[in-house]
Amino acid sequence: xxxxxxxVATIRSQFPILQLPSERxxxxxxxxxxxxxxxxxxxxxxxxxxxxxxxxxxxxxQLSEQATFEFERARGRVALFINAAHHREVIFTRNTTEAIxxxxxxxxxxxxxxGDVILVSQMEHHSNLVPWQLIxxxxxxxxxxxxxxxxxxxxxxxxxTLLQGVKMLAITHQSNVLGTIxxxxxxxxxxxxxxxxxxxxGAQSVPHMPVxxxxxxxxxxAFSGHKMVGPTGVxxxxxxxxxxxxxxxxxxxxSMIKTVTIESSTYADVPARFEAGTPxxxxxxxxxxxxxxxMDIGMANIAAYEHQLxxxxxxxxxxxxGVTWYGPPVGADRGAMAAFxxxxxxxxxxxxxxxxxxxxxxxGHHCTQPLHAALDVPSSVRASCYLYTNTHDIDRLxxxxxxxxxxxx
Amino acid sequence: MSDMYRDLILEHHRYPHNFGxxxxxxxxxxxxxxxxxxxxxxxxxxxxxxxSEVAFSGKGCAVSQAxxxxxxxxxxxxxxxxxxxxGKAELLELIGLPLDxxxxxxxxxxxSLKALKVGVYRYLxxxxxxxxxx
Numbered sequence: 001x002x003x004x005x006x007x008v009a010t011i012r013s014q015f016p017i018l019q020l021p022s023e024r025x026x027x028x029x030x031x032x033x034x035x036x037x038x039x040x041x042x043x044x045x046x047x048x049x050x051x052x053x054x055x056x057x058x059x060x061x062q063l064s065e066q067a068t069f070e071f072e073r074a075r076g077r078v079a080l081f082i083n084a085a086h087h088r089e090v091i092f093t094r095n096t097t098e099a100i101x102x103x104x105x106x107x108x109x110x111x112x113x114x115g116d117v118i119l120v121s122q123m124e125h126h127s128n129l130v131p132w133q134l135i136x137x138x139x140x141x142x143x144x145x146x147x148x149x150x151x152x153x154x155x156x157x158x159x160x161t162l163l164q165g166v167k168m169l170a171i172t173h174q175s176n177v178l179g180t181i182x183x184x185x186x187x188x189x190x191x192x193x194x195x196x197x198x199x200x201x202g203a204q205s206v207p208h209m210p211v212x213x214x215x216x217x218x219x220x221x222a223f224s225g226h227k228m229v230g231p232t233g234v235x236x237x238x239x240x241x242x243x244x245x246x247x248x249x250x251x252x253x254x255s256m257i258k259t260v261t262i263e264s265s266t267y268a269d270v271p272a273r274f275e276a277g278t279p280x281x282x283x284x285x286x287x288x289x290x291x292x293x294x295m296d297i298g299m300a301n302i303a304a305y306e307h308q309l310x311x312x313x314x315x316x317x318x319x320x321x322g323v324t325w326y327g328p329p330v331g332a333d334r335g336a337m338a339a340f341x342x343x344x345x346x347x348x349x350x351x352x353x354x355x356x357x358x359x360x361x362x363x364g365h366h367c368t369q370p371l372h373a374a375l376d377v378p379s380s381v382r383a384s385c386y387l388y389t390n391t392h393d394i395d396r397l398x399x400x401x402x403x404x405x406x407x408x409x
Numbered sequence: 410m411s412d413m414y415r416d417l418i419l420e421h422h423r424y425p426h427n428f429g430x431x432x433x434x435x436x437x438x439x440x441x442x443x444x445x446x447x448x449x450x451x452x453x454x455x456x457x458x459x460x461s462e463v464a465f466s467g468k469g470c471a472v473s474q475a476x477x478x479x480x481x482x483x484x485x486x487x488x489x490x491x492x493x494x495x496g497k498a499e500l501l502e503l504i505g506l507p508l509d510x511x512x513x514x515x516x517x518x519x520x521s522l523k524a525l526k527v528g529v530y531r532y533l534x535x536x537x538x539x540x541x542x543x
Contacts, residue, residue, distance in 0.1 A: 345471075346445070346469055346470035347445065347470075348447075348470040348472070348513075348514065348517060349414070349471045352414075363445070364444055364445055365444070365445075365446075369443075377446075378445065378446020379444075379446050407414050407419060408471075
């Protein structure tokens with residue numbers, strides 16, 4: 001029996017969308033794609049527009065000063081959340097994708113040369129692949145990928161060879177399909193030993209487990225607000241201050257400058273240098289509220305609960321004939337999600353029938369075409385949990401799958 | 410249960426009509442949807458501007474495969490002008506699925522129609538000299 005270190009029923013009651021009056025409330029199992037939002041986050045967003053709305057870092061009037069204070073306070077909360085050495089190491093971006101593009105461009109353009117290697121893995125989301133391909137095309141650098149084994153883990157036997165010539169290791173902390181949690185610290189030490197930097201895609205890890213950027217010994221971390229009970233439109237790039245200080249701007253415009261003449265400009269210090277234009281003020285403030293919400297519950301508690309959900313999800317999927325799930329067996333290196341196939345039924349058909357049963361899952365390639373090529377399936381169905389998921393949601397998934405079997409069996 | 414999976418769709422998915430390939434053929438057109446991996450190949454034999462034989466092959470979701478199966482039944486004996494008139498509305502009526510609010514699945518349903526249109530227009534383009542410029 002699952003015993004959560006917090007009251008899941010109370011947590012659920014804090015999410016308005018889970019309280020909508022309905023004959024059949026939705027079992028929301030697409031959290032790897034985007035999470036639901038608690039009242040505290042919605043209230044913070046609304047409160048900003050109702051009481052504090054003004055541009056930041058500009059006005060000398062009170063409202064602008066208040067907005068600036070709240071915006072910078074959110075930055076501080078995020079810094080605390082990931083144990084950044086300094087709040088100036090936290091840059092607000094639109095999302096994980098933009099954060100990775102920022103590093104690929106601002107760091108890559110000046111540091112990558114023809115023949116340099118960018119090491120990724122077979123399990124990367126397109127957002128940690130395509131930005132590197134684009135900068136590789138411009139600089140002559142090449143991409144190399146760490147392969148995966150049949151259990152969806154990185155094959156690290158030849159890591160020393162794979163690291164030869166590497167200038168950047170760009171790797172996901174947790175796979176958005178396999179659920180695999182990668183040994184980021186071990187990899188970072190090996191990468192640093194050959195003089196490479198390490199960027200971690202934390203889109204799937206930061207919402208679900210304690211992430212301490214200093215303990216991980218990494219150089220850059222990218223993640224999205226909307227997957228961690230925060231709003232859409234805001235994400236974070238964290239980077240070591242010395243590295244950020246040495247990087248030229250990514251986007252040019254207002255806010256990111258010191259002085260401007262017609263011919264040239266000098267640039268602001270970080271983080272402002274990387275936050276051109278009016279930022280997502282309300283969303284960043286609401287992300288601050290999301291971080292506070294998660295910290296109040298405790299990331300270790302969330303991870304412990306989700307670990308039990310992970311075991312329950314796999315146990316129940318194993319009861320369904322014809323289901324093949326991907327990724328490592330239940331253990332410390334597997335998150336609470338499962339991508340799976342069902343013999344003879346296309347993933348879109350499975351997802352559609354589950355939808356008619358009130359179960360929301362994702363079907364497709366989940367932005368990981370190279371991974372699906374390695375799995376040798378064009379697409380899969382993915383069920384992914386979060387702190388408000390309960391065993392009943394998973395039971396409804398399994399019941400829905402029995403309907404699929406009835407129809408297609 | 411979902412309207413999407415009424416008996417007719419499942420029946421065509423399980424036992425598709427006109428499944429296979431034609432060799433020789435006058436038209437062979439393959440289309441796929443990279444989003445989900447659905448794939449349809451449509452082969453036609455054309456005599457006097459009319460479809461005399463049809464076959465499809467491919468794999469994918471029930472909607473894409475059943476729609477292709479139903480469409481091929483319609484095509485036998487159809488002349489190419491009728492093919493040009495035959496569109497999305499006709500196909501949706503044929504398969505009887507409520508897809509107007511479901512753009513993702515609409516793509517599944519329309520994959521075989523796309524193969525038909527692309528294939529026939531290409532055939533017409535290639536035969537323009539013999540047909541109209543003699």
